[in-house]
Amino acid sequence: MNRKTIFSISILSLFCFQFLVYAQSLTVHLSNYKSGKVIIYSLSGEKTARIDSVASNEDGKIFYQLDSQKYHTGFYRLSFDKNKWIDFVNDGEDVSISTNANNVLDSLQVVSSESNKLYYSFIKLNKAYKTKTELLQLILARYPKEDNYYKTTQDRLTQIQNEYIEFVNVTSQANPNSFIAKYIRSAQLPVVDISIPFEKQLAYLKAHALDNIDFNNSLLINSDLFSNKTIEYLTYYRNPQLPLELLEKEFMVAVDSILSKAKVNQLVYQHIVEYLIDGFKKFGFDKVLDYIVENYVIKDDLCLDVKTEGLIKRRIDQAKFFKIGSIVPNIIISDLSGKQIELKNITAEKTLIVFYASWCPHCKELLPKLNELYKNQKVKKFEVLAVSLDSKKDDWQNFINTNCPSLINVSDLKGWEGKAATDFFIYATPTMFLIDNEKKIIGKPIIIEEVKVLLKF
Numbered sequence: 001m002n003r004k005t006i007f008s009i010s011i012l013s014l015f016c017f018q019f020l021v022y023a024q025s026l027t028v029h030l031s032n033y034k035s036g037k038v039i040i041y042s043l044s045g046e047k048t049a050r051i052d053s054v055a056s057n058e059d060g061k062i063f064y065q066l067d068s069q070k071y072h073t074g075f076y077r078l079s080f081d082k083n084k085w086i087d088f089v090n091d092g093e094d095v096s097i098s099t100n101a102n103n104v105l106d107s108l109q110v111v112s113s114e115s116n117k118l119y120y121s122f123i124k125l126n127k128a129y130k131t132k133t134e135l136l137q138l139i140l141a142r143y144p145k146e147d148n149y150y151k152t153t154q155d156r157l158t159q160i161q162n163e164y165i166e167f168v169n170v171t172s173q174a175n176p177n178s179f180i181a182k183y184i185r186s187a188q189l190p191v192v193d194i195s196i197p198f199e200k201q202l203a204y205l206k207a208h209a210l211d212n213i214d215f216n217n218s219l220l221i222n223s224d225l226f227s228n229k230t231i232e233y234l235t236y237y238r239n240p241q242l243p244l245e246l247l248e249k250e251f252m253v254a255v256d257s258i259l260s261k262a263k264v265n266q267l268v269y270q271h272i273v274e275y276l277i278d279g280f281k282k283f284g285f286d287k288v289l290d291y292i293v294e295n296y297v298i299k300d301d302l303c304l305d306v307k308t309e310g311l312i313k314r315r316i317d318q319a320k321f322f323k324i325g326s327i328v329p330n331i332i333i334s335d336l337s338g339k340q341i342e343l344k345n346i347t348a349e350k351t352l353i354v355f356y357a358s359w360c361p362h363c364k365e366l367l368p369k370l371n372e373l374y375k376n377q378k379v380k381k382f383e384v385l386a387v388s389l390d391s392k393k394d395d396w397q398n399f400i401n402t403n404c405p406s407l408i409n410v411s412d413l414k415g416w417e418g419k420a421a422t423d424f425f426i427y428a429t430p431t432m433f434l435i436d437n438e439k440k441i442i443g444k445p446i447i448i449e450e451v452k453v454l455l456k457f
Helices: 003-022 114-142 148-169 179-187 198-208 218-222 225-235 244-262 266-282 286-298 311-321 361-375 393-403 419-423 448-454
Strands: 023-031 037-044 047-055 061-067 074-080 084-090 095-100 109-112 332-334 340-342 350-356 382-388 408-410 431-436 441-443
Touching: 023 074, 023 084, 037 218, 047 061, 074 218, 084 095, 084 114, 084 179, 109 114, 114 148, 114 179, 114 198, 179 218, 179 225, 218 225, 218 266, 225 244, 225 266, 244 266, 244 286, 266 286, 286 311, 332 419, 350 361, 361 382, 361 393, 361 448, 382 393, 431 448, 441 448
Parallel strands: 023 095, 350 382, 382 408
Antiparallel strands: 023 061, 037 047, 037 074, 074 084, 095 109, 332 340, 350 431, 431 441
């Protein structure tokens, strides 16, 4: 055997050794599943990122190698049949899972991987614990204390709590430095001492439900931990009986509690801020969204994920660059006749710039009121530059004729992508800026009453 052959064998052996060291095998058996392609995603909160696809064989078996140099420790998802999936922990152990494709969670069995066995045991335990304790707490809140059954219920609740604590603090902590052990410690449900009266338990949860979460562990971003615990904590502040304004204030208090703890780790802090922004945007809590942007994103100069672009990015940039005292950019735009109007050429003492659209219900309320306010000036002291985000001229013209014929009406008919809309980072309609004759912002009113105060009507 010559030196060249020996060298080649050595290199091949080294390669095979490295493969054996760094490759974690994933085996999934999906009974009642015909052969087809499945997608593998990594998880971070509620976000998924596709990493690969693999085909199953005719028996519904899937084999995949997870290279630990390529795939980080954390949660992954194997997705099939469009809306079905299996989540699993990747932490260096070989994983083998079997389940029925028609009843994934209830029939799921972890054949190998202690971490995944613990994970699925924890999921089932959490569900059972939550159901049982809520029912028992309800009985204790309404049942006469002097009755023997009250004491029996207390004892049963204590037993269930102790069993839960035993799993979280002992069973799951055989390897306390493992990813799954750290996940379960932080993901555990709050256990409320039975000595705390029912009417005081909500206050206790608000004060202590975040105590067990390790906000300093950025590795846990690669799971659903922070998103789950955040939404769980927000539910303690959700009161359907409150009007929207008061409910938003409650959520602001919750946000402060969560983010004050999350600040111990910049990556975790940013991760949770992004999750909160996505959530409050989805459910239309605009004031909470603005509160987060003003008090956290801008104040701490957070650089959010590029996926947070679009209207949220505009919202953040508008708050950053259009503060009171800022000089607004010039607007050069056409009116209905095609004549170009320039903001810098409007010489009124004050000018109200309002961005609106004909399809916006709030705009249909606001613009006629602005039109009346403008017409009722005894001495002309302000102008209103009404910038439409419409893309169809007929819609724009019909709106003007009905609602605001007296204003300076302009549009480039390019919708959200028009130059004025992008220069002013418009993310919602209506949006108003009151400027002085030097084009400095002196107010950012939201409703007609605020406009009247600023204009001293």
